[in-house]
Amino acid sequence: MRDASAVLPPSVATDSTLGFASSGTSPGAAPRVHLLGAGKVGRAFLEQVQGAGLRVVAVSDSGATVHARDGLDPARVVRHKAAGGALRDLPGAEPLPELLALRLVPGDVVVDATATAARTGEGALQRARLILREGRSLACAAKDALALGAAELLALAPGRLGVDAALGGTGRRLLAERAALAAHTRALTLVASVSTTVILGALERGASLAEALDGARRQGYLEGDPTLDLDGSDAACKLAIVVGLLFGVANDPATIAREDLRHLDLERVRWRARHGRTTRLVAEAERGGPLRVHYAELARTSPLAAPPDRVLYGYDQGRGQLRLHVGLGVGPRATAAALLEDVRRLARQEVAP
Numbered sequence: 001m002r003d004a005s006a007v008l009p010p011s012v013a014t015d016s017t018l019g020f021a022s023s024g025t026s027p028g029a030a031p032r033v034h035l036l037g038a039g040k041v042g043r044a045f046l047e048q049v050q051g052a053g054l055r056v057v058a059v060s061d062s063g064a065t066v067h068a069r070d071g072l073d074p075a076r077v078v079r080h081k082a083a084g085g086a087l088r089d090l091p092g093a094e095p096l097p098e099l100l101a102l103r104l105v106p107g108d109v110v111v112d113a114t115a116t117a118a119r120t121g122e123g124a125l126q127r128a129r130l131i132l133r134e135g136r137s138l139a140c141a142a143k144d145a146l147a148l149g150a151a152e153l154l155a156l157a158p159g160r161l162g163v164d165a166a167l168g169g170t171g172r173r174l175l176a177e178r179a180a181l182a183a184h185t186r187a188l189t190l191v192a193s194v195s196t197t198v199i200l201g202a203l204e205r206g207a208s209l210a211e212a213l214d215g216a217r218r219q220g221y222l223e224g225d226p227t228l229d230l231d232g233s234d235a236a237c238k239l240a241i242v243v244g245l246l247f248g249v250a251n252d253p254a255t256i257a258r259e260d261l262r263h264l265d266l267e268r269v270r271w272r273a274r275h276g277r278t279t280r281l282v283a284e285a286e287r288g289g290p291l292r293v294h295y296a297e298l299a300r301t302s303p304l305a306a307p308p309d310r311v312l313y314g315y316d317q318g319r320g321q322l323r324l325h326v327g328l329g330v331g332p333r334a335t336a337a338a339l340l341e342d343v344r345r346l347a348r349q350e351v352a353p
């Protein structure tokens, strides 16, 4: 393995002879984190992890893994990636296939901040199984593995799976209340897409679709390729995750019926706004029923008429009782904060009830 000193903190010596060989945790050493994905969320995580009592021993992007047993310097990785660099150009990087890198790099907690659309969900699920079967913990911002197999993964490793960041900051509460919610929830209503809420707000104020999309992109709510948000796939993934966790049924998000924002009747959206109503992208499912993602009319005063800075996960308990979880884990920084909190919890090996 090449020298990793360029991404090591100045106080840490490089042990280049160890390379990717596994090593045990020395007593009292900080828990070891392997971060997958160094995009917007991954970089925000690396910024926040400093001083958190964790040791980032590896970071992988789509092309390579950089690793140092005693810990990398997160700030240097952030600078390199933020400048458009690839990890393969850093000293200490190895262009290993991700499954091999995961086998070779020792770590206590793996953080999945990879692009949700970057691979098939089945590949992501396979990787998550491998991580958990090897006795590690997994904290996810990415949604594809969870969408296909949240219930399976949780059963495989209760207490070693973090879903807070993938569910907009509502995942920890969902896991904490899971037994009661699973027993009593009849239907789910998720208003889980901040980007579409922002776009709908602009449309209600009279913007054209192009103007609304531009505004959302400028404010950082939309990706360069916004397809997953606009065609409802992102909301479908979140719905599949919650259905899996509460109803124990796995659904491929690609098969969930969903409405595309680009085909929305804008006049109807504006008419509702003029008449004390509003529109939200709603992902819903009844227990045992079909799943769907669509643009629903809501009263402005509805508890589900989420403002653009939060997501709402509604759990219908029957007899008019709606349990509502509010999530503020929105945008890269807040998502990274939710990830970090999950990693801390997992590193302490706390078991969610």
Ligand SMILES: NC(=O)c1ccc[n+]([C@@H]2O[C@H](COP(=O)([O-])OP(=O)(O)OC[C@H]3O[C@@H](n4cnc5c(N)ncnc54)[C@H](OP(=O)(O)O)[C@@H]3O)[C@@H](O)[C@H]2O)c1
Binding pocket: 036, 037, 038, 039, 040, 041, 042, 060, 061, 062, 063, 086, 098, 112, 113, 114, 115, 116, 117, 118, 119, 141, 142, 143, 165, 166, 168, 330, 331, 332, 335
């Ligand atoms: N952005 C948000 O506000 C937000 C909020 C909640 C959840 N999320 C989820 O968080 C994840 C990351 O989002 P993001 O905005 O940071 O995306 P992003 O900026 O597109 O970054 C994705 C990163 O994943 C890397 N990657 C892709 N495939 C990989 C693989 N097989 N192994 C290792 N790394 C891989 C990419 O590598 P390269 O750098 O080489 O391309 C890139 O560094 C997504 O799944 C997203 O759905 C994002």
